[in-house]
Amino acid sequence: MDYLKTVVPSQLLAERGSNLVVINPGSANIRVGLAKQDSPFSIPHCIARRTDQFSKLNVQDQLLNSQVTTAQHMEREKAYDVIASLLKIPFLDEEVANSSVPRKMGRVDGYNPQNNRKDGAFTWTDTHxxxxxxxxxxxxxxxxxxxxxxxxxxxxxxxxxxxxxxxxREVIFGEEALRIPPSEPYSLRRLIRRGHLNISQHYPMQQVLEDLHALWDWILLEKLHIPLHERTLYSAILVVPETFDNREIKEILSIVLGDLRFSSAVVHQEGLAAVFGNGLSTACVVNLGAQASSVICVEDGVALPNTEKTLPFGGEDISRCLLWTQRHHQTWPQIRTDILTKPIDLLTLNRLKESYCEIKEGELDAVAVVHSYEDAMPAGSHKTRLTALNVPPMSLFYPTLLIPDLYPPPPRSWFHDYEDMLEETWHIEFSRRSDMPDGFYPSGNAGLQMWDNYPFFPMKPKKEEKLGLAEAITSSILSTGRIDLQRKLFCSIQLIGGVALTGGLIPAVEERVLHTIPSNEAIHTVEVLESRTNPTFVAWKGGAILGVLDFGRDAWVHRDDWIRNGIHIGSGRKYKDSYFLQAQAMCYINS
Structure with a gap:
């Protein structure tokens, strides 16, 4: 500890961070890098394998449900009109009465500080x-x-x-997998959906884990240049979403320690890591990902499990809402846009959303170049005026505006272990099962079979909340039950994830949350803190900080222990938040 007080932060990151690999998996992208790096590699979390079973690109996923009921359609239109009233723009089917009124226009000169290539076309992947x-x-x-x-x-x-x-090519990874022409014989597989491993009857667990191993192995080799035989010299920091169940964490640990051969690994939660990444100790962390959003409160470096809220929507849903809005207003070009059979179209929508969508009052239009992609042909360019660009991001607060879920979550029956990584279960006395081998602790048992001997204690699975973002934040903070902590958390809201970069989102969250707090609560101030690090990878950065400060503590799981014995549930070796480090973390944020 004396050394930590005197050492220069950059020196400590250089000393301890050169052999620490920080892995932050997400539904759409995985962020990976050495702890000493300033920023990670961000790679689409998908893989495409060549197949002889299909004559064209096949998306290997669970059943897709794109049917919109009449009731859902009416709810969506109602949500649009509520948002239109708030933003002071025409309702969904209302014509602009006075077309001479100038509309606010987005930049069309190609400059955008968030995305300098907003009008650039994607190219098809060469699959040969x-x-x-x-x-x-x-x-x-x-x-x-x-x-x-x-x-x-x-x-x-x-x-x-x-x-x-x-x-x-037999296997194609990352963004290249999303840019494969639909006519090519490949099966596209997304490894995580809605914050969970993408397991279904169409995508068995074993295939998911094999593909995850293959993609992560490729990233380590091609991006970090760490061959397999050198990985025993490295340790891994897993920064996992709050949505993950313990079973998923165990499977990923088995891949990291067994297949990828890291010498040791530790697990931290995204929310907790984000707090450390911004040099804080107490905050309400709002993680706005691509396919799922979550809210969790952290007090003095400890995540509070009863405050967790999971919302089944994210940035990709806003992109799909953008497409629906333009088609309704007939501003979308007459092109075939299909994000299911042509994932490259989703890349296009995501780029348009990031470049043009923001939350602000008044009509918000922009002239943009929309690209069309047809089987292996060069991209076509269509200059068009997009409209109501401030409506899609408001769907965070009115989720009925979003198109019904195309990708239902994995069947929860797959998870036989609902133990939450936040629960302090090591204090519970577990009876020893009679069928456990005498050598269970320690045992000569194979590591992967170790989990079959886990005592089975059914617990409630994590529930997705049918709430808007403001209601989820308010409910999470109020569930702490202490007025002093509640006031502190309402003034310490932290937005992370790619959607957090949306223009105008911070004042919108502050205003909406303030109006959501019940009138009988003695709370009158809401503040969203500006992130000191890019919100897209602040959790990854926090994982790096936790790794260099916490290296060598008991929370680390060593490869030999894992393979020989697994980790006994009562041993005290729990993947739990590290709350001894918040004081040291403050000075490492800008290192």
């Missing part, structure tokens, strides 16, 4: 193996085994060049 002729040494007998027999027999002929050029 690169021309091997240039990479294979000339006429070497030792190298001929690398070339197919038919090519060897016709060496130097046009047939050889055609055979090599038409070989498909």
């Amino acid at each position: 193996v690169k021309d091997l002729k240039s990479s294979v040494p000339q006429e070497s007998s030792s190298d001929k085994s690398l070339v197919p027999d038919s090519s060897v027999q016709n060496e130097g002929t046009e047939s050889k060049e055609t055979t090599l050029a038409e070989q498909f």
Whole structure:
């Protein structure tokens, strides 16, 4: 501790952070980097595998439900009109009475501080193996085994060049997987949906875990340049969403320690890590992700489990709402936009949302370039006037405006262990099961089978709340039950995640939350704190800070222990918040 008080923060990050890999998985993107880095790599959390079962791109997911009932359609239109009234813009089906009134226009000169490439087109992924002729040494007998027999027999002929050029890549990772032409024979797999492993009858658990291992292994090799044989020199910090169940955390730990071969690992929650990432100790953390949002309160470096709220919507839903709004107003070009069969269209919508959507009063239009993508053809450009751009982000407060869920969450029957990582279960006395081997602690049992011997204590699963964002924040803070803490939390709201970058969101949250607090509560001030770090990766940064400060404590799980024995539920080795570090974390935020 004396050393921590005297050492320069950048020196400590350099000393301890060079062998710490921070992994922050999310529904849409995974953020990975060394703790000593200023920012992580952000990579779409998906993988595409070549398949012979489909003649075109197939999205391997659970059943898709895109049917809109009459009641849902009416609720959506009603929500739009409520928002229109608040923003002082025409209602959904109301024509502008005086078209001579100038409308507020977005920038059209190509400059945008958040996204300098807002009008740039995406390109289709080249799914073929690169021309091997240039990479294979000339006429070497030792190298001929690398070339197919038919090519060897016709060496130097046009047939050889055609055979090599038409070989498909077996696996494609990250954003490249989202830009595969629909006509290509690939199965696209998203590893996490709505804050959970994307397990369904169409995507079995074993396949999900194999794909997760393959993607993370590729990131470590291609982005961080850490080959498999060197990973025992590294430790991993897992910064996991609050939405994860303990079963999911165990499976991921098995991959990190077993398959990826890290020497040790520790688990921290996103909300807690975000507090440390901003140099705080107490805050209400609002995590606005791509497919799920969550709210949790942290007091003096300890996350409070009874304050957790999970909301089943996020940034991608706002993007889909943007498309619906434009189609209703007939401002969307006459192009085939389908985010299910063409994930590249979702990339386009996300970019438009990030570049043009904001929360502000008055009519908000913008001239934008919308790109269309048809099977392997170059992108088409369509200059169009987008309208009502301030409506989609307001859906955070009025979620009935959002299009009904295309991606239902995984079946909860898969999870047999509802133990929440926040619960202090190591103080509970568990009876020893008669079928447990005598060597259970320690045991020669294989690590992966260790969890089969877990005592089974059914607990309530985490529930998704049918609330708007303001109601969720208010309910979370008021559930603490202490007026002094409530007042402090209402003035210490922290927005994290990509959606937190939305223009005008901070004053909107402050205003909406203030109006949501019941009148009988003696609370009159609401404040959202400006993030000192990019909200997109502030939780990743907090994980790095926790890692360098907390390295060597008992919370770390070592590979040998995991493989030999697993972790006994009563041993005190719990993946729990580290609350001894908030004082030290303050000075590391800007390092």
